[in-house]
Amino acid sequence: MTKETYTLIKDEVSVKVSASAPESLRTKRIKRTGLRIYRDGCLGISGYLGETGAEDALKRAEAALAYKIAYPCRPSGDMKRSLTIGGKPFTPEALDAEVAALLAALRKDFPQFVFSSPAVKSGTYTEALANDAGLDLLSVISLHEFVFLYKLASSSSIMDGWFAYGGQDYDRQVFLAHAAETLNAYLKEVPLPAGGRLPVFFEDSEGLVKQLFARELGGMTFGSGGSLFSGKAGQKLFNDNFTLFNSRQEDYLPFFDAEGVCADGFKYIENGVLRAPYADKKTAAKFSFAPSGSAGAAYDATPSAGADIMKIQSQAKTIKEMLGGQSAVFISMASGGDFTSEGGFGTPAQAAFLLKDGKLTGRLPQLQLSSTVYEMYGKDFLGVSSDKIMPLSNNRWLGFVLDVRKL
Amino acid sequence: MYKFPEDLYSDVRIEKVRSTFIHYLKGELREMRERGTAGAFIRVFDGGRWYYSSLTALDKVQEELDRLAKLAAPLKDIAENKVVKNMASGGETSEFKGKDLRALPLAEKNAFLVSFFPAVTAVSAVTMWSASYSDTFTRRELYNSKGAQLVNEQQLCGLRLGMTFTENGHTFTEGAQKAGGEFSDLAGFKEELDKRIAESLAFLRKSVRVKPGKYTVVLSPLAAGVFAHESFGHKSEADFMLGDETMKKEWQIGRQLGPDFLHIADDGARPGSGFTPFDDEGAPARKTWLIKDGKLAGRLHSAVTAASLGEEPTGNARAVSFEFEPIVRMTTTHFEAGNMTKEELFSGVKDGLFIDTIKHGSGMSTFTIAPSLAYFIKDGKIAGPAQVSVISGSVFETFGLIDGISDKVELLSFVGGGCGKMEQHPLPVGFGGPYVRVRGMSVL
Numbered sequence: 001m002t003k004e005t006y007t008l009i010k011d012e013v014s015v016k017v018s019a020s021a022p023e024s025l026r027t028k029r030i031k032r033t034g035l036r037i038y039r040d041g042c043l044g045i046s047g048y049l050g051e052t053g054a055e056d057a058l059k060r061a062e063a064a065l066a067y068k069i070a071y072p073c074r075p076s077g078d079m080k081r082s083l084t085i086g087g088k089p090f091t092p093e094a095l096d097a098e099v100a101a102l103l104a105a106l107r108k109d110f111p112q113f114v115f116s117s118p119a120v121k122s123g124t125y126t127e128a129l130a131n132d133a134g135l136d137l138l139s140v141i142s143l144h145e146f147v148f149l150y151k152l153a154s155s156s157s158i159m160d161g162w163f164a165y166g167g168q169d170y171d172r173q174v175f176l177a178h179a180a181e182t183l184n185a186y187l188k189e190v191p192l193p194a195g196g197r198l199p200v201f202f203e204d205s206e207g208l209v210k211q212l213f214a215r216e217l218g219g220m221t222f223g224s225g226g227s228l229f230s231g232k233a234g235q236k237l238f239n240d241n242f243t244l245f246n247s248r249q250e251d252y253l254p255f256f257d258a259e260g261v262c263a264d265g266f267k268y269i270e271n272g273v274l275r276a277p278y279a280d281k282k283t284a285a286k287f288s289f290a291p292s293g294s295a296g297a298a299y300d301a302t303p304s305a306g307a308d309i310m311k312i313q314s315q316a317k318t319i320k321e322m323l324g325g326q327s328a329v330f331i332s333m334a335s336g337g338d339f340t341s342e343g344g345f346g347t348p349a350q351a352a353f354l355l356k357d358g359k360l361t362g363r364l365p366q367l368q369l370s371s372t373v374y375e376m377y378g379k380d381f382l383g384v385s386s387d388k389i390m391p392l393s394n395n396r397w398l399g400f401v402l403d404v405r406k407l
Numbered sequence: 408m409y410k411f412p413e414d415l416y417s418d419v420r421i422e423k424v425r426s427t428f429i430h431y432l433k434g435e436l437r438e439m440r441e442r443g444t445a446g447a448f449i450r451v452f453d454g455g456r457w458y459y460s461s462l463t464a465l466d467k468v469q470e471e472l473d474r475l476a477k478l479a480a481p482l483k484d485i486a487e488n489k490v491v492k493n494m495a496s497g498g499e500t501s502e503f504k505g506k507d508l509r510a511l512p513l514a515e516k517n518a519f520l521v522s523f524f525p526a527v528t529a530v531s532a533v534t535m536w537s538a539s540y541s542d543t544f545t546r547r548e549l550y551n552s553k554g555a556q557l558v559n560e561q562q563l564c565g566l567r568l569g570m571t572f573t574e575n576g577h578t579f580t581e582g583a584q585k586a587g588g589e590f591s592d593l594a595g596f597k598e599e600l601d602k603r604i605a606e607s608l609a610f611l612r613k614s615v616r617v618k619p620g621k622y623t624v625v626l627s628p629l630a631a632g633v634f635a636h637e638s639f640g641h642k643s644e645a646d647f648m649l650g651d652e653t654m655k656k657e658w659q660i661g662r663q664l665g666p667d668f669l670h671i672a673d674d675g676a677r678p679g680s681g682f683t684p685f686d687d688e689g690a691p692a693r694k695t696w697l698i699k700d701g702k703l704a705g706r707l708h709s710a711v712t713a714a715s716l717g718e719e720p721t722g723n724a725r726a727v728s729f730e731f732e733p734i735v736r737m738t739t740t741h742f743e744a745g746n747m748t749k750e751e752l753f754s755g756v757k758d759g760l761f762i763d764t765i766k767h768g769s770g771m772s773t774f775t776i777a778p779s780l781a782y783f784i785k786d787g788k789i790a791g792p793a794q795v796s797v798i799s800g801s802v803f804e805t806f807g808l809i810d811g812i813s814d815k816v817e818l819l820s821f822v823g824g825g826c827g828k829m830e831q832h833p834l835p836v837g838f839g840g841p842y843v844r845v846r847g848m849s850v851l
Contacts, residue, residue, distance in 0.1 A: 016732075019650025024457035025478065028730060030446075031463065049444050050463035067439040092478075114651055118829030156657040157772040158647045215580075220432050226534035226571035228578055301428075302438050336775025337797055338766060341579045344616060346796030346851035348773055366773060370619070370796070370851060407773065407799070407849070 002075045003058075004131035006034040006047075006258065008299050012123030013092045015099040017148070020107055020115045025096050028123075032299035035061045036075075036131075043071035047300030069302060073281040076260030077133030083255055086142030086168035090122040098172070105176055106148075110183050113150045116159070121145045127254045139254030144170050150183065161186060161332050161351035165393040166252065178390040181360050182332070182353075190354050190362030192329075197401055199328040200369060201319070201355060204312055204384050204398040205251075206331075208347060212339040212373050213244060214307030217268055219279030223287035228343055228373075229274055237374070238272040239381035245270075246278070246294050247311035250394050256293075258303040263293025268310065272378075280305040312398060314384040319358040319397045322385055329364060329404060330355040330397075343373035348407055358387070358397075366407040376400045409469055411552035414481035416452040416491045418551035419468055420687055421445070422729040425509050426543040429517050433536055434524060441513060446729030447471075453479035454488045461730045486553075493710035493720050495689025496553040503560040505589045508542045516540050519593075520566060526600050527570060532608060534578075535571040540564075541822050549689050559685045562588055563835060565822030566596055570604070572611045579611040581764065581779055586820040588678050606763075606780055614792035617783075617850055623759035624798060624848040625752060625784065628817040630762040630776060632838030635671050636740050636826070637770030638802045643673070643697045643705075644723070644735040644828075645712035655716070662703040665806035670743035671698040673707055675722045679820035681739030681837030683725060688733055690720040697740075698806075709735050727831040736828060739837035745812020752811045752844050754787035760850065761789060762798065775799040796851045811844035 009031045016024045034047040035057045044067070046060035090098060099120050106115055122144045130136045147164040151157055163182045165175060192198075202209055216227040225231065246266035249255055256262050259281050267275050279287070280295040280303050295303040315322075330353045337347020352364040371380060382399030389395045411417045423445045430438035447468050451458040458475040462468070485491055508516075520540040527536050542564035549557040565586030572579045583603040585596045626634055641647075648654040675683035675692030684692050688710050696704040708716070709724035712735055724733035753761070763780040777797050783790040800808075818839040825833030 018646070021650075022456065024459055024732065026459035026461070026732065028461045030461065030730060045440065047442070049446065064440070067436065069436050069439060151651075153651075154653055156653055158642060221535045221571055224433060224535040224571075226573045226578055226580075230534075230573075300440060300442060304437065336767070336769035336773075336777065336799060338777040340616070340794050340796055342577065342616070342794065344794065344796055346619075348775055348797065348799045350773055368619075368799075368849070368851060 002038040002131050002133045004036040004038070004075060004129065004135070006036065006297070006299060007126070007128040008032045009126040010123065012121055013090060013095050014119040014121040015095055016119055017099065017103065017115060017117035020103055022096060022099050022103065025092055027092055033057070034299040037061045037065060038071060038075050039065055041070060041072050043069050043302060045300055045302060071282060073285050075131055075133055075135070077131060077135045079134065079260070080136040082138035084140040089124050089142045089144070095120065095122050101172065102176065106179065109180065112152055112187065113183060114153050116149045117147055120147065129256060129260050135260050137256045137260055139256065141252055141254065143168060143252050146175060148179065165390060167393045168252070169392055171392060174390070174392055185353050185360035186363045188362040190364060192364055192367070192404065192406055193327050196403060196405070198404045199323070199326065199382060199399055200402045200404060201328055201330045201397045201399040203389060203395045205395050206398065208334055208337055209376070209398070210310055212343060213268065213310055217277045217307065219277040219283035219287060219289055219305055222277035223283070223289065232274050233276065234273065236273050238269060238377040239379070240272050241315060241383045242272050242377050242381050243270050243313035244268045244310055245313060246292055246309055248293070248309055250311065251309055253309060257295040258297035259291070259295045261291045261293040261295065263291065266292045278305045278307055312384050314386050314396050316386055317383070318387040319385040322382060322397070322399060323355070323357065328355040328399065329367070330360060331369070334369070337369070339373060345372060345376060346370045368405045368407050370403045371400065376402070409472060409550055412451065412473065412476035414483055414485055415476055415479050416485055416488070416494065416552055417472060417476070418450050418494070418549060419472065420448045420729065421465065421548040423546045424543060426541065427508070427513065427516060428539065428541045429520055430539040431537065434528065439513065439517065448726065448729045448732065449475060450732065451475040451479050452490065454482040454485055455480070457732070459732050489714035490711050491553070493713050494551055494553055495549070495555040495557060498556040499685070500558040501560065501684040502558065503544070503562050505562065507544065508562060508564055508590060509544050511590070516542070523566070523568065523597060523600060526597065526604065527568065530604055530608070532572045532574045532611065533570050534573040537569045539567050539823060547687065549687065551689070555689050557685055557689045561682060563680055563822060564590060564593065565820065566593055567823050568600060570607065572607050574611055577611055579607055581607040584821065584823070586680055586822040588682065610780055610792040614794045616794040617760065619851050621847045622850045623756050623844065623846050624850070625756060625759065625761045626843045626845065627761070627763045628839045628841060629819060630765050630778070631742055631840040631843040632819060633765055633768040633776055634774065634843065635742055635840060636737060636836065636838045637768040637776070638774035638805060639671060639697060640673065640737045640740040641770050641828070642802060643707050644737070645706045645708050645716055646735045649712060649715050658703060658706065660703055660705065663701055664698055664703055664803060665701045665809050667701045668746035668812055669698055669701045669806065669809055670696065671740065672696050672743060673723065673737055673740045675738035677739040677818060677837060679739060679818060679837040680822070680835040681737070683722060683738045686722045686724040686733065687726045688720070688724040690722040690724065692722045692738065695721045707735050707737065709733060725834060727834045731831050734828065734831065736834055737826060737836050739818060741816065741818060741838055742812060742840035742843055744814045744816050744841050747811050747813060749813040749815070749842050752813050752842050753784065755811060755844065756784045756787055759784040760793055760795065770802065772802060773799055774802055799849050805845060805848070808846045808848070809843060810846055813842040816841050
């Protein structure tokens with residue numbers, strides 16, 4: 001029998017912005033603890049919130065073994081490591097003052113716009129996994145997440161777009177410069193370049209263009225034959241430059257997953273060749289896959305593999321080199337699109353910009369984009385830039401050639 | 408009881424939740440848990456700013472209330488503030504009076520879920536499937552500095568089955584689900600599951616990719632509900648209008664948006680996943696007409712937005728959990744019955760599409776719906792399954808393009824998902840409606 005404790009602590013302060021002014025200041029400290037018991041190939045779990053309740057939760061976890069939730073794998077063990085990254089988060093007072101200073105600058109330089117934010121956040125996120133098989137992992141990550149929505153005062157939309165960053169460092173001037181590039185470009189309407197098929201760039205964190213892989217590379221679906229990619233492991237399906245991998249630390253996630261697997265860099269697709277699906281230990285064991293280190297879990301839930309940490313390998317070229325003097329489209333906001341079950345892709349783009357030499361130079365009309373997964377990640381794949389979109393975050397430029405039409 | 412700080416408005420929301428979750432992947436048990444949680448959300452308002460805190464240590468609520476009060480600037484006449492005037496006072500209790508699922512053994516809930524497995528395993532084309540049962544019993548207590556003491560209990564339960572169908576190198580993923588306030592609301596799920604399996608197999612074998620363009624589209628009650636929710640409901644949430652003169656002009660009550668037979672309402676008193684007898688500021692549920700006779704008729708409010716726009720709170724200040732502040736959210740949003748029968752609606756389409764089920768939807772100035780089961784309509788008849796990536800349109804323009812609404816309303820409840828807004832997801836909501844016909848919708 002192995003006993004394991006999974007602890008998640010969120011210590012966060014946030015400021016909400018409405019009508020270009022701070023509206024509220026919120027503090028949050030939530031501790032969640034899960035207790036897991038592995039015995040006779042089964043897993044029993046329970047949990048509690050706050051500081052008290054461990055004894056009862058342990059009893060409930062033991063009782064939960066009677067449900068016979070199979071876990072035919074050894075729990076992770078014999079590993080001790082801790083990693084603390086990021087600086088000090090803002091105090092409530094400091095974050096309140098910083099948001100006020102940002103808004104003062106934005107109101108002065110861009111009076112044409114109304115700004116809002118669901119939450120400008122700064123916090124420390126602690127995750128620990130320890131058991132009596134020698135596992136003792138601790139991750140403490142401090143992170144800032146600044147999201148501002150903007151709309152022209154004359155606009156009848158809920159919002160016209162956003163600028164944001166998530167990262168461990170903060171510099172007011174750098175953030176304001178990023179905002180200014182976006183807002184200045186938004187103020188200058190430009191026509192869509194002719195051609196129909198155009199180079200189109202997204203932030204590489206954009207889930208929309210990767211959601212087909214999230215859907216089709218799930219280990220259970222893949223192993224059961226229900227995936228578009230089932231039976232194609234080892235086949236060259238995509239562009240040579242397309243490598244899709246598990247990236248935890250660059251995405252500000254703990255270095256271990258919810259099962260204690262450390263597999264940063266695990267490759268799903270390598271140089272266009274399909275390598276493996278994402279799988280938790282139980283699914284991996286069922287189909288003889290390798291665990292991908294991407295299991296997630298609520299504090300009191302069975303770990304299961306998730307797809308939210310898929311990253312595309314960046315190339316040696318900067319965005320400027322990728323464009324080679326050509327204009328391109330940058331999609332800042334594309335909501336509501338999807339891939340069909342056969343891999344066809346379509347989406348409206350609600351906020352799009354003209355991109356020249358790596359800079360946003362004007363606002364394009366609302367667009368419709370379309371392609372297929374094999375074209376986007378095959379002959380039409382342009383890759384991910386070596387340089388970041390803005391210095392404070394890890395997001396880079398991700399490009400494809402797509403069919404582009406005015407909405 | 409709490410000692411509320413003087414010369415400030417403050418409230419404390421205590422939330423206690425008991426939930427069950429059972430989950431199978433391809434017939435293999437992955438999750439079976441009963442969870443009990445408790446937490447508190449505290450708000451202090453000084454007439455200008457709000458100060459919030461969420462915590463799980465209920466014995467520390469008073470301490471936290473006092474800490475927040477020190478951040479605020481006391482105001483002598485806070486009681487005269489328009490926002491504070493909109494806050495609840497007095498005591499009221501809305502207790503759950505049905506069959507309490509906390510008393511039903513886990514084994515019975517599991518057996519009920521497992522009873523549907525043979526319908527799925529009998530189909531060889533189903534290569535992957537998942538099944539889940541969930542129920543939630545929530546008790547919210549609200550105490551505020553105006554003396555309010557409100558208790559609100561709610562229960563929601565439901566089933567979901569997700570299936571991936573594979574044949575001859577083609578795949579298609581669909582699901583079936585049913586939800587309601589009581590176990591008895593889940594009756595009839597087997598028939599719905601069988602029907603969905605048959606429809607999915609036909610779609611897998613016969614569907615054809617639609618040619619992008621403009622089409623007349625008939626929306627099912629589900630799709631129409633998503634359309635009402637995404638295209639219009641979110642824009643009716645008045646927090647988007649605060650300090651925004653353009654939006655206020657655009658949303659002038661009485662503005663003609665569509666035909667006379669177009670009506671949309673939000674109603675927190677409707678049973679189901681959007682049921683909200685009191686909102687998280689204590690405002691009682693009511694039916695709010697958003698569109699009546701084709702004209703803009705109202706909007707959804709919290710105490711803050713109602714005060715700002717000089718209107719009444721509508722019972723729509725909702726928080727997804729004790730970790731968050733209440734913001735303006737929908738409850739059950741739907742089209743009302745319209746001007747023709749379903750048969751008349753379809754017969755008027757020469758060359759169009761019928762959107763039956765959906766994968767997801769989104770709404771801003773342009774709304775989108777990603778259909779799942781969709782069909783061609785030729786000369787008023789269903790003419791085979793159609794693969795559609797997304798349908799979209801401008802919110803206001805699309806209302807003007809509605810030319811038919813059927814005469815029966817079907818409201819739907821959901822578990823395992825919900826509405827997302829800002830950082831708060833998933834909030835249980837209900838939607839549905841009649842069948843709705845729209846001309847000239849953009850289809851990809």
